[in-house]
Amino acid sequence: MVVDDLKKIDIATGSEADKLAATIKNALDKKHLLVIIGRCSVDYEGRGKSRLESGDRIVIVKQDGSVLVHRPVGFAPVNWQPGSARITIRVTGGRGLELVSVRASPREILRVVFEDVYIVIVGFGLSDAGEFTMYVDEEELKNIIEKEPSLVEEGLRIVEREYRIGDFYVDFYAKDKMNNDVLIEVKDEKAGVGSVVQLYKYLLEAQRRNMKVRGILVSVGFSREAAMLAEKLGIKRVEINPKEIYAKYIEEKRTGEKSLERFFSGKNDN
Incomplete structure (x- = not known):
């Protein structure tokens, strides 16, 4: 559904994995901002290896392909992948969702497997030309x-x-x-x-x-x-x-x- 007072936001909920996957794929294909809140595990392989066991997370995919995985607390992502990566989404055999971000050089793979998706938020047509100034003192x-x-x-x-x-x-x-x-x-x-x-x-x-x-x-x-x-x-x-x-x-x-x-x-x- 589209929230009337936020014309640039689309929200999807529900338990139908195929529909959620289609919403996410459409957002990825069109390079929209994507926020997925759900219960997931995360695996990383590249310059090292890591495994993050299942928990409630906020996964953000930005318009440039950057992926950030946040816990419900703390300001820093627990896992992340830079932009310019290839990102895919699929429905798993257990009817969950698997989001995979693959970076070519250096070769890095970030795999997020959702057991349950609580909400998917898509931001489309977003732009930000504001200059950010932050100086080390x-x-x-x-x-x-x-x-x-x-x-x-x-x-x-x-x-x-x-x-x-x-x-x-x-x-x-x-x-x-x-x-x-x-x-x-x-x-x-x-x-x-x-x-x-x-x-x-x-x-x-x-x-x-x-x-x-x-x-x-x-x-x-x-x-x-x-x-x-x-x-x-x-x-x-x-x-x-x-x-x-x-x-x-x-x-x-x-x-x-x-x-x-x-x-x-x-x-x-x-």
Whole structure:
């Protein structure tokens, strides 16, 4: 049936597996958003193997073919499959439903077997062009860098965070692969001349203390003037994309895969 006040939503209920399968197949063929709530078990095979025993779940198939399996509690999916997968639905011998998502490369198979389907919701003609802006803040950036200093520079080793030099505190005191002293400042907004001058003051103070030191300024971007001044003063620039870093950081925490490196780009290696 179609809900009158939600013209883009179609809802199917009932115990007839053939009709539910037809509704789901039609949604998959037309690349509609699909939500299935029911009792199911889930098997995954690909980069590893997993088995999720039977339970009440919410299965979401998005318009790009992404599949997410949610428990009734918690914000993160317990199983998922990226978009661009081939998805099929069939009625099982026990008159349940089997939804299979197959990803070609890397080869991954997500199999969801429903013992009982409570409701099927289809969203059609849905669109979303709104821009989503989410930025990792300065403290989170520092936490990421502290855990993975090689994101800033290969061979870098953090010695101390919030390192005091005279009357100043620099974000990081580190050692590079040649065991040279390095001072690092991190900015969660576009760096201007003031940011470069700030780090240069720290470097001068360190040099007065006979440290063989160089500076690295990590920022989401650099003004033209800041970039020119950094080059003139011998300060290395590392530009980051905080929105993508945050998304990848969350993904890494979930999967354990390392994928952050490509969001850090070193410039003006001096």
